[in-house]
Amino acid sequence: HRALTRELPLATPGSARSDRTTPVNFTSRSGGKRRDGKAPVARSRTRKVARWVPKMRIAMGGMRKWLFNQSTMASYLNTNTQTTLSPPRPSWVDLTNFGLPSSMETSGYVPFLMAIILIASVMTVSLRKNKLSAFPVINASKNEYLMSGRAMLARGLKEFGGKPFRVNTGLGGGVIILDHSVMPEVRNDARFDSTKFLLQYWQAGIPGFEPYIALGTEILHNVIKWNLTPAGIAKLNKPLSDEANAALSDILTDNEEWHEVLLGDVIIRIVARVSSVIFLGPELCRNPDWLKITVNYTNKATNAAKVLRRWPVILYRTIHWFLTECREVRTMLIEARQIIAPILEKRRVEKAADPSLEYHDALDWYETAAKRMGVEYDPADQQLALSISAILTSNDLMSQSIMDLCKNPEMFEPLRNEIRSVLGDGQWKPTSLYNTKLLDSVLKETLRLKPVAAVGLGRRVMEDVRLKDGTVLPQDSGIAINAEKMWDPEIYKNPRAYDGYRFLRLREASEQGEKTSQLVSTSPEHLGFGLGIHACPGRFFGANTVKLVMCHLLLKYDIKLAENTNISPLEFGFSMLANPTTKVLVRRRKEEVNF
Template sequence: MAQHDTLERLLPQSLANAQREVFWAALLVLVASLWIATSFTKQVSLFPSINEGKSPWTNLKARAHYVKNARQLLADGFRKFAGPFTVLTDGGRVIMLPPDMIEHVNAHETLSFKQYTREYMLADYETFRTFKSPPEGMFEEAVMKGLTRSLPKFTKALSNEMTDCLNDSWNKLDDGWHEINPRNDVLDWVARLSSRIFLPGSFAENKEWLRISIDFTTNCFIAITICRFVPWPLRWTAERLLPLCRKVRADYRAAARTLQPVLDERHKEIAAAEREGRKPQLPDDSIEWFRNASHGRCYNEVDIQMGLAVAAIHTTSDLLVQALLNLGAHPELLQPLREEAISVLTQHRLQKTALYELRLLESFFKETQRLKPINMATMHRTATADVELSNGIKIARGQHTAISSHQMWSNEHYDDPDEFDAFRFVKRRQTPGLEHRSHLVATSPEHLGFSHGKHACPGRFFAANEVKISMLHLILKYDFELKDIGMAKWMEFGTNMVANPKAKIWLRKRQPEIDLEALASET
């Protein structure tokens, strides 16, 4: 009887399970059919392809091959076609343009960076909403008019925060040599430095906020990469169900809970000031930079702050990690870098002019960025209408374009381009016609570390100050050595170039010749 009762209870459930399995099987067949049909319908392109196959299955294989071999594919494409060609990437089909077309691309409003970001970063999916662009020009205005104009008064605050970062990490080490992986420490430092300037001071000490601001970006990019490989009819489902996507949404909600009390206080102060007919008492931080740049337009304040974290933390951290690895691989640079730091800080103290005068340090970072930018292709765009460039090249609406960065490693522009020369841009700075192009923040067709043109990284001035101040502390307070020179070699994923996350460096504390803490306390 008990067994019969059990069957009675299980039978309807089994039937229901069977029905669900049939339903999902039918849905998968439908989705697969749609994917195959749409995949065979190729977007018309006037350009030859370097890796496109004849079926969705070979194209899937081509996209996976691209992820591991993008550098070789791009080199093969330019060698074979001597002009624009298409490449099937992890994010779809892209027209790869040669570097001499940079100004042609810059001239066209219909080649949209905003639309490219929306499509490539899957910004229409709830999980990735942070990548939706704010109102036109708002981000750039907030960064340039708010952050960049205020940089001189942030110099000492950044130095003080870097002191605290080191006191909480490497200064706790015993005397003698220690082997460490710098990646996680550097991520934490940059998150703290950025939070100290962008938000109220408590955020730089809030471990949960720091964790979110670091993990959110990493998880977003991994989740987006996974979702790109999911056939588009299944992508909405995958985006809702993938554990990593759920983690991204959970971190976003946690960030909103952390930010909301501060945002509410600001709203109350503004409302009270309006009622009382006075000017609101507001700090000089990113919340206010974006409010001012909005000019009354609607925007999501949490989205903006998470977008700022995405833009500010990982790219700057990557540059600083790669610079540390290069320093470990070239310890002979420590002495000239220290001598410059001592001379400049003695004369200019810890002021804006000091950062400008650190010419060898600037050159060292710019050379680091030349050999390993964050991406070997830049100036990504999507055509919002049919476009004919001034040189006659035609790009159809909806097509994606990018500019190859290979001129950064070309002997047409650089002597011994494959060699790391920390003094390269010191020498170029002394060459007539190249003086202004050789600063760390300068962009040019032959150096696309911060991209180029109207969509060049607006935060590069802050990032440059951040890495220079950080490195001043590091070179004065520590010795560095890299036992395995191969650790300085970066990793490549598609066109992305990332400092080796597993690299370890040897360091030893030393007595600094200059007291940075004392300089930061000077009025």
């Protein structure tokens, strides 16, 4: 405070005070001389402080003005609601001496506390930026990252030859891109946190984005771990299949003539309905208001995040209140709570009357988990978190797989033959979907060629970490692994070409291939579902749902691409999403097996 108010004399270039300055002697690389031949100038700690003084004065001046405006408004409101006198505001001397009377208003602390927070934040950011300067930045602006993120990764790999480099994403210090070779060090190290990485990316902490915070909660992971195991999922196939059959009939219709549909729109509606049977039970799985929210929330949140990122990070918590896109997300979350609350309350009353009553859906799983863990939770946040993790990924994989099959129509009949052989008796067995190995291979190949992101193992560094090669990753920095190995010719033959049989051959070639080449398997060579302790926990349910719906779709409908439709993936930053504008032609066909 004294430094900022000029009570502490500061050294300036050309004038140093012996009583305030601590010279630092050093020898330059040129033998102690500057390039101009003059002796080096002694630097001082106070000169370092002096560099920040103008910035601090400007920032604090703006802060005081903002606080004055807030105080004026508060005084106006108080004057119109009550006629009490407020105690005088404390002086800066009072605050610096901490001689605060007990009757003082809490608001009196605000300028002092905000000044301290601002100074600490600036110094912390400065220190972190110094550590990040060891990593060269490949792009000057975040717009380049947003428009051509994947191309930048390829350029960085070529320019830096596997050495770490940084991508300016517009968030914090950006993301440090690491080479594939460090993956064994990162995959299971608890000092690298995937949840914190995603929370920063998805503006967690901003009202309306709470479901993204829920993605990292222990209760969500326990609900998945305790209920959506491979064995548990197999028991859900019958209700999932029944809803898939009804959803296809309602959305794609039973029209036997070719008719055009928007692929992304119909697939996400089908996946949302089928998933909601398990997430919310019969009361809500066909509720149009709820389905509208689950289908649109992720897209709305993604769009809101894009708009928010155009602003400086320091303004996020203020500016979001005035952005239409953020307001839409907040409104959807409020509506979701209004839909779920009465159903959950009704169930709680019924269970109180009959404790033996059970519901086989995620609403009940959360209630059980909350009691078991002794925690409280927001049902709407958690349900939308499930929708984000299951519906978005499943929709993208299924939409892109259909496009790939339409580009390779010779794959349709072999897939139908496999489904007919597995489900010939019309009965769902625990091993039914496991035995659709060609379908599994087709889906994994699509996920290899176009994952949802061009990087894998996104993590936030929780403390300074030194890698084996000597690289120091600063605390709070973001890191990711370049996913280029998924298209490496040394690993995959003709890596840029589509081969639906690729992973089926690998499964049949060896026992190890059987373990690593399934759709839900994770490996350093295929980062579609992540890797290590932070691999996607919901991948078993998501893969099961996609395969089940694909069985219905392939046997019951003919599909082909509409003329002149665009099938190129939509790239935004590191994201690679199935094109939402792709149109296909469909018609009902007579299925050979009724299931």
